[in-house]
Amino acid sequence: MGKRGRKKGANGEKRRSLLLHIAAEEFSKNGYHETKISTIVQRANVTQPSFYLYFQSKEEIFKELVNLFHQKLLTLVQQSLLEKGLEKNSLEEKITGRITTIFSFFQEHPDLTQIGFYMANESKEIKSQIASQIEQNLREEQKNGYFRADIDMHTVAESLIGIIERLTKTKLLNGGTKPEKLANEIVRLLLYGMMS
Amino acid sequence: MGKRGRKKGANGEKRRSLLLHIAAEEFSKNGYHETKISTIVQRANVTQPSFYLYFQSKEEIFKELVNLFHQKLLTLVQQSLLEKGLEKNSLEEKITGRITTIFSFFQEHPDLTQIGFYMANESKEIKSQIASQIEQNLREEQKNGYFRADIDMHTVAESLIGIIERLTKTKLLNGGTKPEKLANEIVRLLLYGMMS
Amino acid sequence: MGKRGRKKGANGEKRRSLLLHIAAEEFSKNGYHETKISTIVQRANVTQPSFYLYFQSKEEIFKELVNLFHQKLLTLVQQSLLEKGLEKNSLEEKITGRITTIFSFFQEHPDLTQIGFYMANESKEIKSQIASQIEQNLREEQKNGYFRADIDMHTVAESLIGIIERLTKTKLLNGGTKPEKLANEIVRLLLYGMMS
Amino acid sequence: MGKRGRKKGANGEKRRSLLLHIAAEEFSKNGYHETKISTIVQRANVTQPSFYLYFQSKEEIFKELVNLFHQKLLTLVQQSLLEKGLEKNSLEEKITGRITTIFSFFQEHPDLTQIGFYMANESKEIKSQIASQIEQNLREEQKNGYFRADIDMHTVAESLIGIIERLTKTKLLNGGTKPEKLANEIVRLLLYGMMS
DNA sequence: TATGAATGAGAATTCATTCAT
DNA sequence: GATGAATGAATTCTCATTCAT
Numbered sequence: 001m002g003k004r005g006r007k008k009g010a011n012g013e014k015r016r017s018l019l020l021h022i023a024a025e026e027f028s029k030n031g032y033h034e035t036k037i038s039t040i041v042q043r044a045n046v047t048q049p050s051f052y053l054y055f056q057s058k059e060e061i062f063k064e065l066v067n068l069f070h071q072k073l074l075t076l077v078q079q080s081l082l083e084k085g086l087e088k089n090s091l092e093e094k095i096t097g098r099i100t101t102i103f104s105f106f107q108e109h110p111d112l113t114q115i116g117f118y119m120a121n122e123s124k125e126i127k128s129q130i131a132s133q134i135e136q137n138l139r140e141e142q143k144n145g146y147f148r149a150d151i152d153m154h155t156v157a158e159s160l161i162g163i164i165e166r167l168t169k170t171k172l173l174n175g176g177t178k179p180e181k182l183a184n185e186i187v188r189l190l191l192y193g194m195m196s
Numbered sequence: 197m198g199k200r201g202r203k204k205g206a207n208g209e210k211r212r213s214l215l216l217h218i219a220a221e222e223f224s225k226n227g228y229h230e231t232k233i234s235t236i237v238q239r240a241n242v243t244q245p246s247f248y249l250y251f252q253s254k255e256e257i258f259k260e261l262v263n264l265f266h267q268k269l270l271t272l273v274q275q276s277l278l279e280k281g282l283e284k285n286s287l288e289e290k291i292t293g294r295i296t297t298i299f300s301f302f303q304e305h306p307d308l309t310q311i312g313f314y315m316a317n318e319s320k321e322i323k324s325q326i327a328s329q330i331e332q333n334l335r336e337e338q339k340n341g342y343f344r345a346d347i348d349m350h351t352v353a354e355s356l357i358g359i360i361e362r363l364t365k366t367k368l369l370n371g372g373t374k375p376e377k378l379a380n381e382i383v384r385l386l387l388y389g390m391m392s
Numbered sequence: 393m394g395k396r397g398r399k400k401g402a403n404g405e406k407r408r409s410l411l412l413h414i415a416a417e418e419f420s421k422n423g424y425h426e427t428k429i430s431t432i433v434q435r436a437n438v439t440q441p442s443f444y445l446y447f448q449s450k451e452e453i454f455k456e457l458v459n460l461f462h463q464k465l466l467t468l469v470q471q472s473l474l475e476k477g478l479e480k481n482s483l484e485e486k487i488t489g490r491i492t493t494i495f496s497f498f499q500e501h502p503d504l505t506q507i508g509f510y511m512a513n514e515s516k517e518i519k520s521q522i523a524s525q526i527e528q529n530l531r532e533e534q535k536n537g538y539f540r541a542d543i544d545m546h547t548v549a550e551s552l553i554g555i556i557e558r559l560t561k562t563k564l565l566n567g568g569t570k571p572e573k574l575a576n577e578i579v580r581l582l583l584y585g586m587m588s
Numbered sequence: 589m590g591k592r593g594r595k596k597g598a599n600g601e602k603r604r605s606l607l608l609h610i611a612a613e614e615f616s617k618n619g620y621h622e623t624k625i626s627t628i629v630q631r632a633n634v635t636q637p638s639f640y641l642y643f644q645s646k647e648e649i650f651k652e653l654v655n656l657f658h659q660k661l662l663t664l665v666q667q668s669l670l671e672k673g674l675e676k677n678s679l680e681e682k683i684t685g686r687i688t689t690i691f692s693f694f695q696e697h698p699d700l701t702q703i704g705f706y707m708a709n710e711s712k713e714i715k716s717q718i719a720s721q722i723e724q725n726l727r728e729e730q731k732n733g734y735f736r737a738d739i740d741m742h743t744v745a746e747s748l749i750g751i752i753e754r755l756t757k758t759k760l761l762n763g764g765t766k767p768e769k770l771a772n773e774i775v776r777l778l779l780y781g782m783m784s
Numbered sequence: 785t786a787t788g789a790a791t792g793a794g795a796a797t798t799c800a801t802t803c804a805t
Numbered sequence: 806g807a808t809g810a811a812t813g814a815a816t817t818c819t820c821a822t823t824c825a826t
Binding site (some may be wrong): 005127128146147148151154156158159162163164165166167171182189190194 | 229270323324342343344347348351352354355358360361362363366367375378381382384385386387391
């Protein structure tokens, strides 16, 4: 009996989580509108009303996935700033480390990334937030004389987001390039430029 | 004679073009699925069947807009390579010129850009095509010794696309930054890097 | 001027007749509902409103084709009864001749036959009429002692119609069997039966 | 247990079957195109989407009816060949029995017959199949010397199908003539012919 | 808690037919 | 007489969501 009570909840959590997982896959693969609740529940071996036991609506489950992504990413970025190990590194290493972290995260959560970073309406704000975070860091370092003073760090931060956005799609998720390598390349490009 | 020549389609062409224009706005603003044929025709003061007089389906009109964008962009990029004026310029000026051209084009056709560069399935290929074009140019210039030999031009080209993609959204179409300024900033960034 | 007046009418007749011909083909091939006015006018190189210059509606042109078939068939059957040549023939030859006439007619007008004999609502009545005509003939001959008295000529007539109906489809229009041969076979079957 | 077993679908099956039944009536009465889903669901006291709960499309439900007819008819014809009772009968009785069986079936399922035997595209093949079955039987009996050797059994089989087709419409379904009587008449006609 | 069954609300598309010139 | 353009009126089908049990 006690068992029953616990079991139920546990099962419920499992189901919810399964639905969430499958939904992520479907949204990521097919987009919001092309994803059907019917498909999700079928894949989860659950009836349609059950779905609504766990989620209020299609939009709601989508939002939840977006928030999940957002949360995780935010935590990550904030932690990344605090990492002790970085302190001993050179500036280049530091920056590369941070970007690697982001790429790694994207690689580990391709579906969430696809949803939260590319498909959601909130993507805009999520990116802005990250961009803003990056900008702050860079400004700090610029103030410390590491970077040329005539560079607009807003543009740099936005550019970096753009690069990450693009390379994540073309080289990380598709091409399977390693996060470290990717980070390295773009940091060198941005730090030293292309001129010989 | 004049009458005869105009006989077929003058009016129809106008309607068609109006529908196309409105559709571009709607798709651009609301996305494919949220755009309803009913809205388009209402705005054009036409009945629904009229729509099907000019376009085979919702998908078809969307595709037409994507193709329009693709065509125009391709022409632009190819012309941009041939422009005489550029010959006398320095490398930096040349590259800046080319990127300015792209930004200007996007600015002139915000709806088409939104559709063809961001929303369409074909976007992937369109960007790849442009990236590939850019890569070729850069390689050439690299061969001529303008750029460091150890830089992977594929990554650079992709990065550039990413930057363009992002800045177009955040600074060009939204913020109203001038194409020239934008191009200038990113070219300087990529050529000389951030290091002081 | 006189020329013009005549020309117009002549052209009109030609067009009308062309439309009628094409319509027959389309109806025969695709059935009533699957046949689109748009297809007919396209094939005839005519605009849609022109169609309505010659025919009141889709139904009307279909009916006209049915009537055409009906008329021709009726004329044929009535003539067939009067044919002098038959008088000298034996009964078997006479009957065979009549049926051959019908098969030949169907073979010459496959589209009209398909429409009037198989597709139209009126088919029922057309067939009944022919059946009734045949029945009368047979009764006459029965009265004259040619046929067994205990045979119900209504059933025979209906059966004959059924046979004609079926063989026209399977052996005449499709298989290309000759009208004479077909008529011969079924007349011998009906007259002498299968028993050895 | 009983409850559990019934749990899934009892009600649904009823609805489905009701829809199927009504659809048969509508198709049979009005033909494929004139039959509207809206009419079917109205008559079944169900909303339109419910229809799509049970059938994929209008075409699908039509096909299902055709298959139903086909299946039943096939089973019937095959069983009819095996019937023990026939063995003791004379040839005439045997054949009459078989044809009676077919007529009876048509009489019991007038809507399915109308659909599967007259309206469907597959009708052609269904009839061919039956014709072929009949032909085989007759050939066998011909080989055994019951029938004249110079008779083409293909033509006979096709003729018989034609007769059945026609008499079913005019005398069985409309006129209400008894299957036995009908079968008797046509068998006698075909076996002994009309000549006195 | 779970599910079989149902539906409200809408969306795209089709086609015969007719204006207006 | 002819046509480019337009439309009224349907019709099939979809899908997220919710009853009733």
